[in-house]
Amino acid sequence: MMASDWFTFVIVVLVFGAGPSLAALIFFELRHRKAQSAFEARLEKLSDQMGALDSNTVRSSITLESSFTDSIRKVQAEIKSLEIVFRGAGQSPRENPESVDAAIRLAREGVTSDLIVAKTGLPVHAVESIISLHGRR
Numbered sequence: 001m002m003a004s005d006w007f008t009f010v011i012v013v014l015v016f017g018a019g020p021s022l023a024a025l026i027f028f029e030l031r032h033r034k035a036q037s038a039f040e041a042r043l044e045k046l047s048d049q050m051g052a053l054d055s056n057t058v059r060s061s062i063t064l065e066s067s068f069t070d071s072i073r074k075v076q077a078e079i080k081s082l083e084i085v086f087r088g089a090g091q092s093p094r095e096n097p098e099s100v101d102a103a104i105r106l107a108r109e110g111v112t113s114d115l116i117v118a119k120t121g122l123p124v125h126a127v128e129s130i131i132s133l134h135g136r137r
Contacts, residue, residue, distance in 0.1 A: 102120050103116050107131045107134045108134055
């Protein structure tokens with residue numbers, strides 16, 4: 001082949017072979033860019049939705065935490081008040097020796113159980129036991 005034939009061959013290949021190939025490449029490149037744009041738009045939308053979910057989760061968590069904390073505080077206050085009530089009602093003579101001494105002295109003087117309960121704050125059953133042991137016979 002001569003140089004002019006070679007040049008003609010290259011020109012023919014470029015015109016008839018490269019043109020359709022180049023058109024196909026351009027077509028696929030444009031299609032790829034369109035698909036990529038659609039994908040990026042969907043990704044952005046999903047990212048926004050995830051942000052909203054995160055925000056809602058944080059708000060819910062804060063609400064639940066404050067509600068839970070309030071409930072715990074109420075229960076603790078109730079426990080303290082019950083503890084105070086039970087300590088007062090359930091004091092045994094060993095816990096309050098001054099009241100027991102006063103009850104014994106009053107029982108020896110012949111004071112009634114109702115009056116001893118009122119003055120000492122001891123339970124009725126404890127006062128009755130003290131009167132039976134130390135009261136006048």
